[in-house]
Amino acid sequence: MVGTARKITPTKPVPSDIEIAQSVSIQPITKVAQAAGILPEELITYGTTKAKVSLKVRDRLKSSPDGHLVIVAGINPTSLGEGKSTTTIGLSQALGAHLDKNVFTCIRQPSQGPTFGIKGGAAGGGWSQVIPMDDFNLHLTGDIHAISAANNLLAAAIDTRVLHERNQTDEALFGRLCPLNPKDGSRRFGRNMFGRLRKLGITTNDPNQLNPEEISKFVRLDINPDTIQWNRVVDVNDRYLRSMTIGKSPTEKGYLRDTSFDITVASEIMAILALATSLKDLRDRLGRIVVAESRSGDLITAEDLGVAGALTVLMKDALMPNLLQSLEGTPTFVHAGPFANLASGNSSVVADQLALKLVGSDGFAVTEAGFGSEIGLEKFVHLKCRLGGVKPSVIVLIATVRALKMHGGGPPVAAGVPLPSVYTEENVELVQKGFANLKRHIEHAKLYGVPVVVCCNRFHSDSERELECIVRLSKEAGAFDAVVSNHWEEGGKGAIDLGNAVINATTAPDKNFQFVYNDNESLRKKIETIATKVYGADGIEISEQAAERLDMYERKGFGQMPVCIAKTQYSLSADASLKGAPQGFVLPVREVRLSAGAGFVLAICGSIQTMPGLPTRPSYYDVDVDTETGRVIGLM
Amino acid sequence: MVGTARKITPTKPVPSDIEIAQSVSIQPITKVAQAAGILPEELITYGTTKAKVSLKVRDRLKSSPDGHLVIVAGINPTSLGEGKSTTTIGLSQALGAHLDKNVFTCIRQPSQGPTFGIKGGAAGGGWSQVIPMDDFNLHLTGDIHAISAANNLLAAAIDTRVLHERNQTDEALFGRLCPLNPKDGSRRFGRNMFGRLRKLGITTNDPNQLNPEEISKFVRLDINPDTIQWNRVVDVNDRYLRSMTIGKSPTEKGYLRDTSFDITVASEIMAILALATSLKDLRDRLGRIVVAESRSGDLITAEDLGVAGALTVLMKDALMPNLLQSLEGTPTFVHAGPFANLASGNSSVVADQLALKLVGSDGFAVTEAGFGSEIGLEKFVHLKCRLGGVKPSVIVLIATVRALKMHGGGPPVAAGVPLPSVYTEENVELVQKGFANLKRHIEHAKLYGVPVVVCCNRFHSDSERELECIVRLSKEAGAFDAVVSNHWEEGGKGAIDLGNAVINATTAPDKNFQFVYNDNESLRKKIETIATKVYGADGIEISEQAAERLDMYERKGFGQMPVCIAKTQYSLSADASLKGAPQGFVLPVREVRLSAGAGFVLAICGSIQTMPGLPTRPSYYDVDVDTETGRVIGLM
Structure with a gap:
């Protein structure tokens, strides 16, 4: 095992997330940092379990080779989510604690809004989590x-x-x-x-x-x-x-x-x-x-x-990535958490850059891309890779039996209501039908010239035949490999097959990373290219007002910028109700805005809510402190 | 010298605050903590120069004797301030680095609003400062x-x-x-x-x-x-x-x-x-x-x-005081910063408690009370001492020649406009006239049965005769001692006389600490007692609406609470234009509110602005980061 990686002994049935998070002894963050190759003077500790890491690491290692960048993306999810963060962490634990690889995980910092609203805390789940989960979900280091x-x-x-x-x-x-x-x-x-x-x-x-x-x-x-x-x-x-x-x-x-x-x-x-x-x-x-x-x-x-x-004075410390660890000792950067519609939806460029240097040429930086691949992965490539000068080695696409059934025509899935029985009983036909969505994501991911590994994130009620169906169809659709993974229940051990598939993919001969559009195309053309090549639209329809502003941005010299499309994550189209692989639709561009600081032109397709609300029973009803021990209770 | 106390070599003319702050080598906060008697497991470091301190310190030392609590209060100030924080720090430096006493400083954390507005950074001033001043003025530890x-x-x-x-x-x-x-x-x-x-x-x-x-x-x-x-x-x-x-x-x-x-x-x-x-x-x-x-x-x-x-989950870390240091190595708690009108105007009860335990029986905890003594000191006694079970040993009252001249009838003093010449030329008569204000504060402070030391905070243009006049009149008015102090220009060395006066005051025989009002008096009576005994009013005038609410609070069982009066700091009355020692006025109680969580009934006298504005030229015009070194520039 490398660095602070360690095997743990998952228990079944899987306890609650916070019970798991508090059951595992946490290693001093100074030890995690040292084992990851970070020098003491490059580490700014915040207590004993979290720290910031100076960008000087990158300067010191600038002539060292980068490791392999693994982007974990997904299909269009249900509103319950398909376990992208959990898989990102589980895969990292497999690589580090079971397959002897240097590995770093890069994930986003969650907003405190949903933590006290409908979502509760989130730091992966089951036996694939980042700890300490209360710090992760609360102030962290104040970014x-x-x-x-x-x-x-x-x-x-x-x-x-x-x-x-x-x-x-x-x-x-x-x-x-x-x-x-x-x-x-x-x-x-x-x-x-x-x-x-x-x-x-x-x-x-x-x-x-x-x-x-x-x-x-x-x-x-x-x-x-x-x-x-x-x-x-x-x-x-x-x-x-x-x-x-x-x-x-x-x-x-x-x-x-x-x-x-x-x-x-x-x-x-x-x-x-x-x-x-x-x-x-x-x-x-x-x-x-x-x-x-x-x-x-x-x-x-x-x-x-x-x-x-x-x-800048207010933001200067925030620019340094935050170091935490997974249950199995994987060093983890938690840094930035931009909306996946209004912004890139990915953790920071600097976290990826530092991770790639720290893991070295044979190591892996596993990083998550928010929403479905047509949003998170597309933005990862055109916003992050372009700016940060980093190239992915492997793209992992997460699918679940549940989400594919929904794409195949299953009834709506929503938080707080019991799951319809079609989702808990075997139905291979529905999975097969819903595969159309995953197929499109595989085709999309392959556009970038990087091997694609499909990961079926296993749920308790999935049948072997359902999972086998996804694996077989994925390979037929051109995935480099497709495997079933059980990291929620088993931690890194449950993701060993996924880890091996990712390692093998790095040796694939056909790597030829490329963008889908170029800087010097017009803004309108860039939007059109994403709509048609990535979303499968027939074309785009730009409102008069949006068209005027695009012309104005071109005139004022912002035409070289990439575009950032804001749309629903629940469909490949801008209409959340169009499941599976919609065809014959046009992407409506209602409004465009300039994010000149972030460095992109925002194209808003559909309505985007930028301020969530609290439900009648927010999760804060369960959150408290044990005033004797200072321990947070009920965060999940 | 005790602990991390150290002498520095102040240069003249006194450089800018940030130049001084950045010219002095900072000691590792772990060293400051260790020397102050804090165990490693009681310290939560945030980088190398700031830390939080666990309340476990208090439990560990619960049977140890407390040190001497020194409250630093002031007269009614001009809008430029009379150097209370600077004196609090300077006195501490004198006690620690020059008079071989164990000492802790307790001050408030400033709001970031004024830092970027009209005030600029504030961490004391000249050679009496808390460092690092950028952390002090910015996020600190996120409280x-x-x-x-x-x-x-x-x-x-x-x-x-x-x-x-x-x-x-x-x-x-x-x-x-x-x-x-x-x-x-x-x-x-x-x-x-x-x-x-x-x-x-x-x-x-x-x-x-x-x-x-x-x-x-x-x-x-x-x-x-x-x-x-x-x-x-x-x-x-x-x-x-x-x-x-x-x-x-x-x-x-x-x-x-x-x-x-x-x-x-x-x-x-x-x-x-x-x-x-x-x-x-x-x-x-x-x-x-x-x-x-x-x-x-x-x-x-x-x-x-x-x-x-x-x-509580959001606030649990904030409850631990933040440890920093002064230029001369004094351990300094920076904790809480409530408004002195709407709230207590003092740093936290727990910071004082910890400091008193850590300095030991012969040591000193020097703590600042905001605004004039009729506000900050009165609230210190009736809100903090009552709740925290701490007793002051000495009260220091800060006065300046400038402020006394204003109280004596000098023209208005305002930020951003040149000081009228009466403030820079000798005028003993005006000082003598203005002494009426200081006299009232001495009489007020003596109500608590604790020796009062007057400190004339020396400014460059003050004449010896002006200063001598204040010293003489203060002693005549019943101060235990009165001294001139020059800590802004000289650091702790300039406050040695003040330090000795404070040490001597702890041996005064007549200490008999007492409150001015009792819990079981009615809310109305408490307000009246403060108005007449502390402010020198003839009585109070309560609006009909306020009277109704006072009755309601009594009925609902809040009558035992102390009261917290919100009024201007620029006069002993509620009318900022009444300088000196106003007489024959009535305190108008416009509105009362219940702060049941804080534990007091708020009586609002006059209008209180709870949201400042930015001036045309905010101080942010000068603030930037040196992007090569990461150093903050222009904060002061």
């Missing part, structure tokens, strides 16, 4: 809090600037932005004023050199309040904040505005955290965030507001 | 973020509950709160439902035993939306959130509500953090928070909503 703080400082800066510009002359604004030193008549620019000055073509460093026209351009962003696209955030399921009118205090002098709060993980700053490649890159991206347009149509950025430096 | 998360989860729980009750029958609510297990017909209460059940007098643990009337009482909190007194919070100066209408999304079905966001440090949860004495006490206080009234006038608590356990 999401840092995003809330930065996001909301920027929001306050926008509205307050509008107010101050409304109520002050150019001279008054200038006098306050660059106050006169009464002793010598000098004025001085703030450090973060130079971004806007240079954008305006003003090259002097002395405020007294500005002429009245330059002063006016410098002090007056002239934001059109109707174009403000920056929402405030909280990491709470608070549906009452979906739409509101702010500024109603008399102190705001009648400048009312309608706006919204999103959940924090929907912030563009989360998208940036997931894609930034260095502190410098983070600083630049935060400065490029477009928050609104001026009345004359200029794009107003965080740099124009002079706040990007402060945002 | 304030935890408060935001808990506060806003509770807010979401309130509004969502109102929505669900509006749209569902008793049966539907019951069915969702205690879902039927279709296999055996059983139902189960969630762990956090028992608080409400017991309050209703329902003793069964089986939901199926409830009769329809009990079901209705259990499921229907029947909150009157007009009585909701729980605001949401962000730790940002965001004036547009002072007043708003929420719930405007169609998904909320027309249930609109006007509400406000406060800055996080104004949350009752911050007040609770500062006063909680154990994890159990924290859990109980969070459960007791009153969020609204029912339509029949019952007080609805966080426990009724079933969310108090989750709030």
